[in-house]
Amino acid sequence: MxxxxxxxxxxxxxxxxxGGDDPTxxxxxxxxxxxxxxxxPDVLILSIDGPLPSSLEAxxxxxxxxxxxxxxxxxHETHRGIAPTLQDGLGAAPTEIVARADAxxxxxxxxxxxxxxxxVRDELDLLGGAMREFSDRVRPGSGPLRARPLSQHQIxxxxxxxxxxxxxxxxxxxxxxxxxxGYRDLPLLEDYWLWERMMLGGARMANLPQVxxxxxxxxxxxxxxxxxxxxxxDLRLQRMMLKDGVTGPALCLRNVVLxxxxxxxxxxxxxxxxxxxxxxxxxLPTRTGPGADG
Numbered sequence: 001m002x003x004x005x006x007x008x009x010x011x012x013x014x015x016x017x018x019g020g021d022d023p024t025x026x027x028x029x030x031x032x033x034x035x036x037x038x039x040x041p042d043v044l045i046l047s048i049d050g051p052l053p054s055s056l057e058a059x060x061x062x063x064x065x066x067x068x069x070x071x072x073x074x075x076h077e078t079h080r081g082i083a084p085t086l087q088d089g090l091g092a093a094p095t096e097i098v099a100r101a102d103a104x105x106x107x108x109x110x111x112x113x114x115x116x117x118x119x120v121r122d123e124l125d126l127l128g129g130a131m132r133e134f135s136d137r138v139r140p141g142s143g144p145l146r147a148r149p150l151s152q153h154q155i156x157x158x159x160x161x162x163x164x165x166x167x168x169x170x171x172x173x174x175x176x177x178x179x180x181x182g183y184r185d186l187p188l189l190e191d192y193w194l195w196e197r198m199m200l201g202g203a204r205m206a207n208l209p210q211v212x213x214x215x216x217x218x219x220x221x222x223x224x225x226x227x228x229x230x231x232x233x234d235l236r237l238q239r240m241m242l243k244d245g246v247t248g249p250a251l252c253l254r255n256v257v258l259x260x261x262x263x264x265x266x267x268x269x270x271x272x273x274x275x276x277x278x279x280x281x282x283x284l285p286t287r288t289g290p291g292a293d294g
Contacts, residue, residue, distance in 0.1 A: 011097035011112070011171070013041040016082060023056050025216065026103040032061075033101040040115040041099065044071040047089035048197040050079030052170040075171040083190040087183040090174060099171040105131075106140055106214040114208055115171045121152040125203035125281035126195070128165040141216035148207045155205050160247045161190050161255070163192040164205075169212045176203050187233045196237075196246060231263040 004174060013033045017026060034044055046063050063071045074088055095121055101107055111129075119127050133143035148164055149155050155164040170191075177183075180197040183190050200207065235256060242252040 009097055009116060010042045010095045011116055012043045012045050012093045012095045012097055013099045013101050014086065014093065015046045015101045015103055016046065016047050016049055016085045016089070016149065017052070017056065017060070017103050018079060018085075019052050019056065019104045021056060023059050027059055029101060029103045030063065030068050032107040036109050037112050038110050039116055040069060041112065042070060042095055044068060045089045045093055046071060046075065047074045049076055049081070049085040049086045051077070053163040073103070074156055086147060086190070090177060090182050093174050097171060097175050097199065099176050100169075102168045104216045105168050106134075107205065108212055108214070109238075111212040112203065114210055114212065116210065118206070119171055122206065123204060124206055125156070125173040126198055126205045127208065128169040129208035129210055131166050131169060131213045131215040132211050133217045135217050138186045143217070145211070146215065150207050150209060150244075151155060152205055155207065156199060159199060160241065160251055161195060163195060165191070165195055165207065166213070166215070167191040168215060171273040176201065186237060188230050189233045189237050193237055193240070196241060196244070198245070200244060231260060234259040255272050
């Protein structure tokens with residue numbers, strides 16, 4: 001069932017794409033965020049980060065031909081990274097409400113039917129939700145739940161410790177995000193930094209308890225989240241949150257120690273650490289049964 005526009009407001013879907021994306025996964029992700037949605041977006045913005053192989057170019061050609069609905073494709077000749085790619089897409093969005101989606105995840109069919117009316121009704125600036133992991137070995141809908149705090153108060157209490165939103169699930173208000181600078185380059189943490197600045201700017205925020213996205217977790221995911229480069233991002237963000245008064249000296253030191261251990265640990269230990277210290281973090285909803293999936 002496809003809902004009519006009376007159920008929400010105009011909105012765009014912003015999806016980045018780069019040469020390392022799998023074309024089969026990307027096609028499934030695009031379909032899930034457009035044609036499969038009960039409430040379809042007004043436009044898909046595909047922001048391309050650098051050159052693409054022929055297999056992905058063929059998919060982009062289908063997007064440009066409007067096979068997945070109204071679309072706009074932004075191209076960049078060189079690979080610049082996720083933050084400028086998303087910032088360009090956010091700036092080009094023709095709608096005030098913009099939903100994020102990634103090229104290897106799967107949006108649940110009711111995702112936007114749940115999020116867009118809530119954004120409008122409660123005049124929110126940022127709204128996310130829960131995810132479930134899947135992989136080539138774990139089918140969508142059956143993997144571990146990734147939840148986040150639901151209310152404004154819980155989100156503000158959680159943010160000094162961990163990112164309070166799952167980036168692939170968020171819908172945001174374009175003007176609010178751009179007013180605080182939008183996406184800025186900070187490897188792997190460009191979203192967390194944006195949430196912090198939006199909170200300081202007075203953004204109205206919430207998460208839904210329902211699972212909105214099936215999130216792909218491959219063998220290399222936690223390996224990519226380690227190393228000195230990402231530890232440098234952690235240290236930079238912690239310095240900024242301390243300067244902004246979001247954390248104090250003791251919490252800043254605790255965060256730095258935990259993140260140093262996380263980034264420098266082997267991949268298998270990083271996966272266990274994420275489960276222990278993030279997904280078991282403070283003020284998280286405890287619903288993990290059928291109700292958590294909507």
